[in-house]
Amino acid sequence: MSAKIELVLTCIRLGSRNTNLYRFERPEGGSLPPVAPGAHISLHLPGGMERQYSLLHAGENLKAYDIAVKREEDSRGGSRWIHDRLRVGMRLQVSPPRNHFPLDEGAAFSLLIAGGIGITPIYAMAHRLRDLGRPFELHYTVRSRSDAILLDELSQWENVTIRIGEESAGAPFALARIVGDAPADAHIYCCGPNGMLEAFEEAGRASSRSADHMHVEYFEARFEAATDHQFTIELARSQTELVVPAGKTILEVLRDAGIFVSYSCSEGVCGACETTVISGIPDHRDSILSEEERQANATMMVCCSGAKSDKLVLDL
Numbered sequence: 001m002s003a004k005i006e007l008v009l010t011c012i013r014l015g016s017r018n019t020n021l022y023r024f025e026r027p028e029g030g031s032l033p034p035v036a037p038g039a040h041i042s043l044h045l046p047g048g049m050e051r052q053y054s055l056l057h058a059g060e061n062l063k064a065y066d067i068a069v070k071r072e073e074d075s076r077g078g079s080r081w082i083h084d085r086l087r088v089g090m091r092l093q094v095s096p097p098r099n100h101f102p103l104d105e106g107a108a109f110s111l112l113i114a115g116g117i118g119i120t121p122i123y124a125m126a127h128r129l130r131d132l133g134r135p136f137e138l139h140y141t142v143r144s145r146s147d148a149i150l151l152d153e154l155s156q157w158e159n160v161t162i163r164i165g166e167e168s169a170g171a172p173f174a175l176a177r178i179v180g181d182a183p184a185d186a187h188i189y190c191c192g193p194n195g196m197l198e199a200f201e202e203a204g205r206a207s208s209r210s211a212d213h214m215h216v217e218y219f220e221a222r223f224e225a226a227t228d229h230q231f232t233i234e235l236a237r238s239q240t241e242l243v244v245p246a247g248k249t250i251l252e253v254l255r256d257a258g259i260f261v262s263y264s265c266s267e268g269v270c271g272a273c274e275t276t277v278i279s280g281i282p283d284h285r286d287s288i289l290s291e292e293e294r295q296a297n298a299t300m301m302v303c304c305s306g307a308k309s310d311k312l313v314l315d316l
């Protein structure tokens with residue numbers, strides 16, 4: 001696991017009625033680890049909370065990380081703490097950028113689709129494609145103007161279509177048509193609420209898109225953790241066998257046994273706990289692995305996935 005870095009919050013700006021933009025820098029100044037478009041960082045908050053946020057800007061030599069945090073009233077507490085308690089000058093431990101939503105910069109055409117706060121990684125991608133002079137279109141849908149972030153800037157771009165839901169006279173966001181109309185060799189990216197992402201994946205299948213040209217980033221857990229029955233895990237490196245009882249995840253059993261494993265979100269969306277599977281058949285419940293990767297059963301997210309076989313042998 002990459003070492004955490006301590007960053008100081010240097011600026012808070014209002015992004016929309018319920019979203020703030022936060023800027024973090026090194027306390028002593030200087031460059032931060034490089035960021036690829038689509039990457040996120042993990043903030044380590046009080047009480048053991050960790051939350052992942054996509055970075056608004058990518059680059060090799062950034063002096064600041066910018067994120068957007070929407071206040072979620074039904075959240076597990078992370079966004080509320082950030083909005084209510086985090087203030088300029090406070091320091092946080094931050095895990096360096098990770099990226100499960102990489103941009104294919106060589107694509108002949110890129111179609112970017114964002115719903116609500118899902119604009120954050122998409123915005124970084126759009127900037128990168130503009131800088132490279134690559135052809136792309138961006139479709140950004142939000143419920144209302146007061147919910148939208150980055151609206152002033154994006155509305156100036158000629159290849160950006162912004163749909164404001166409450167100004168659309170009830171017409172739904174034409175996701176299937178937008179995906180269907182894209183060039184056959186386009187790489188298509190979508191980030192937004194789970195329902196939108198599922199519709200996006202369905203639109204890709206309906207228009208016979210190659211799965212490796214369809215890219216999604218889930219912010220929320222897509223499936224329940226697999227905790228409905230007992231199975232055994234064998235840890236090949238430490239030559240240990242453990243029982244995972246019904247009601248517990250592999251990660252919980254590993255932590256109870258004092259075995260170190262990297263993790264962050266604990267709900268299958270960040271990829272921090274990805275573990276190599278030596279044998280056995282996982283019951284994949286994460287929101288990261290592609291269908292092909294699930295079929296291959298070479299790795300699994302131990303925070304949420306379980307076992308279809310009686311035993312899993314893991315490279316731990």
Ligand code: FES
Nearest residue numbers: 264266271273303
């Ligand atoms: S800890 Fe985030 S995917 Fe497992």
